[in-house]
Amino acid sequence: MLGLTDIIDEMTHMIDCQAWEQAIRTGRFADVRKALKLLNFSKLPRKLSQPVANLARRCGLYSISLRILSPIVTLERNYRQATPRPDELAEYGMALVNIGAVSEGRGILESISSKDVPHLPLLLAQAYIPEWKYGDAIRVLEPLQHHDHLDSYLKLVAQVNLSAAYVYNQRLSQADELIAECLQSASQQGFILLQGNLLEIKSQMLLEQRRFSEARKVIATAKEFLSHTGTTDELYVHKWSRLLDLYERPKSKEATRALREVYQQALVLRHWETLRDLDRHLAITQRDTQLFHHLYYGSPYEEYRNRLRGQLSDLPEPPAHYIWRLRGEKATRGAATRGAATLDMRTLQLDGTELNMKHGFLLHRLLTILSTDFYRPLRTGSLFSRLFPGEFYNHIMAPNRVHQIVKRLNALFSENSISLVVEEQHGAYRLSTPAALDMILSRDSAKDGGSDLNFKLESQLSRLERLTEGRIFTAKQAAALLEVSLSTATRLLRVAARDPTRGGFVAALTNQLEIVGHGPKTSFRFLHGPSRFLHGPNTATAGKKKQAA
Incomplete structure (x- = not known):
C-alpha cells in the first residue's frame, strides 16, 4: 500500500484514497491533512473529486473541499457540460455547512434523495447538530439504523451521532442500549477513534445519571483511545473529566479553577462551542442567574436557548434587554465600568446621540x-448567508463581499470615535474594543432570526413607534421621521397593519399598529404606544446625529 505522503503515482496519476480513508478511520488525521495539502487540485481527475473532497472535509480542510467541488457544482471550467452528481452535491452542501453557510448547505442536502446518496441522513444530522438541533438529528438518524445497504463504517458513525443526540435529549436508556451495541461493533472492526468517541459519550450519560465513579472509569478508558489522534476529542476527554469534578463538588473553588484550564485549552484550539458549554454547566451547578442571562443573549440558537431555560427554570427569566459589557477586546459579565460609553442597539444611539446608520439596512444588520454570539466568531460563510439570505455562496467572491461590508462598518466606527472594531482572525469575524463599551441588546435581537425583509420592517417600525410616542400620525409624517420616501413609508405601514388589500406578509409587530380613517385622511397609531421596546431619548428632538459614510 502506498505511504500517506506518496500521493500521486507518476505513471498513473492515481491518488490512494483507500489509504487515506483507513488513516482517518484510525484517527491519523494529521497525516492525511499533510498529504492533501500537497495536491494540485486544478489537475484532479473528475472521478476523484468527490472522494478527495470528502477526505478533505472530514480532516477539517473545508476550503479545499469547496475549491475542488465548486467548478463542478457551478458548471465552470472543464466541467461545463457535466451535471453534478448527487454525491458531489451532497459533499458540496456539507462543505458549506462546515464553513458556516448552514442554511444554503442544508438546503442542498434536503434537495437530494437518500436513494442516490444512502448516507444522506447522516449528513443532514451533521448539518443540524452545529445549531444544537438534536431533535432533528434524531428524526433523520433513527430510520438509518435499519438500512442494511449502508457501509458498515458509515452506519456506525451515524449510530455514534445518534447516541450523542439521545444523551443530549435525555433519552438515556436508549443511549445506553445503543452505545453498548456500537462499542462491540467498533471493537470487532478495529475502529479506535469511534470506540473513544463512544466512551466519551457514555461518560456524559453516566454524569447525567450521577454515576460519578463509573463515569471516571469510562473517561479514563476513552483517554487511552483518543490520546494519539491529534483531534479535539482529547479536549472533550479533559472537559468531561473536569466537569465530573464540578458536579461532584459544585461548591469547590478548586473544581471551578480547574475548569479554567479546559477553558484556556479550548481558546487555544478555537473550539468555541466548548466555551459556551462550559459556561452552561457552570450556570447549572452554581445556579448563576447572571451567567444564565449572558448565555441566553450570547447564543443565537433557539433550541439551545430553550434547553437552557428548561434547565434553569427556577432562575429569573432573561430580561427584556441586556447589557453586553466589552472590556479591552473581550466581553465580561462584570459590573459597569465608570465612564464606559453606551451603544443602544434598540435605538442606534451612542450615549444618547443617534448614529447616522440606516435602520434595518446592511450595516445595521x-x-x-x-452582537448575537458572545462565544463564536462568525465565519465568512455564516456572515454571508445571514447578510444575504437566499444568495448563492461563491467561495471566491463571497469572502470579498463580506470583507468590504466589514470595512465600511469599521470606517463608521472610526469616523464617529466609537470604541469598536470588527476584527478578523482565521477567516472569522468578531466585535472587539480597545477600551470599555456597553452594548444594550433587546431580547428580540438575540434571536437573529427571520428574513432580511423582516429585519428591516421590525427595525424601522420600532424606530417609528419610539418617535411617535403613541400619537396618531400620517404616512407623510412617518416618511419624514424615518427619512424615506412617501411610497416606502405607506408600504411599510400597510404591511405592518396587515392591510387586506396588500395581502400576505406578517411582521412581528402585527396587530400593534392600527389604521385610523380611510382614503386621503388615513392615519396610523400604535395601539399601546411604546410598549414593546424600552427607549432612549426621543430622537425627533434629541439634537444632532453622528455623521457616517
Missing part, C-alpha cells in the same frame, strides 16, 4: 448579527 451586520452589527446586529455580530
